[in-house]
Amino acid sequence: MRTANKATAQVRYGQFLKRLEERELLFSEIRPLRLSEFAEEYLRHVKSHKSSSWHSKQTNYIHSTILPFFGPNTLTTEITSRKIEQYAEWRRAKVKGTTVNKELACIRHMMKKAEEWGHLSTSPARKVKDLPDDGQIRERFLTPEEYKLLLSQAACNSSRPWTLPTERFGDLAEFIMLDCNTG
Numbered sequence: 001m002r003t004a005n006k007a008t009a010q011v012r013y014g015q016f017l018k019r020l021e022e023r024e025l026l027f028s029e030i031r032p033l034r035l036s037e038f039a040e041e042y043l044r045h046v047k048s049h050k051s052s053s054w055h056s057k058q059t060n061y062i063h064s065t066i067l068p069f070f071g072p073n074t075l076t077t078e079i080t081s082r083k084i085e086q087y088a089e090w091r092r093a094k095v096k097g098t099t100v101n102k103e104l105a106c107i108r109h110m111m112k113k114a115e116e117w118g119h120l121s122t123s124p125a126r127k128v129k130d131l132p133d134d135g136q137i138r139e140r141f142l143t144p145e146e147y148k149l150l151l152s153q154a155a156c157n158s159s160r161p162w163t164l165p166t167e168r169f170g171d172l173a174e175f176i177m178l179d180c181n182t183g
Contacts (some may be wrong), residue, residue, distance in 0.1 A: 030077065032075040032077040035074045043062065045060055062110075070087070088128070097132055100131050101133070107128075108128070111126075133139070149174060151173050154172040
């Protein structure tokens with residue numbers, strides 16, 4: 001129980017037994033679904049609770065990669081952490097790690113909902129780690145022409161002073177000059 005204190009160990013043991021008992025009760029109430037059926041249920045939930053752009057991204061992830069990999073007839077209870085890791089390895093061979101992480105986030109949310117809705121006892125995706133972020137950092141500098149245009153637009157549109165949390169600038173152009181010259 002990771003403690004030398006007997007009373008603490010007894011409390012933790014009691015909590016462990018309670019969680020174990022709750023988990024056994026959950027096993028009796030599990031209603032596994034085929035992944036294709038669950039995906040449609042999940043997408044209906046996403047459509048009613050999230051933005052349309054989020055729904056379209058989730059739909060794309062599910063129909064283009066997740067269902068083809070796991071198989072539409074796979075039961076929700078047949079999906080394991082190892083199978084999700086294999087999915088990540090399979091996808092990593094084709095796309096960047098950042099894209100795979102977005103798809104893993106979709107799978108995690110699906111499995112969390114499957115657990116909440118009684119289609120899984122515990123989410124196998126909880127143990128799956130994200131891949132390292134391999135996105136490229138873009139560093140861009142203004143050209144002299146862009147700098148002049150930005151300053152002229154700021155001077156034209158700045159009719160009143162504005163404030164940052166710690167500093168007060170007379171106009172926006174002044175702040176832009178400071179920012180561009182100090183990085």
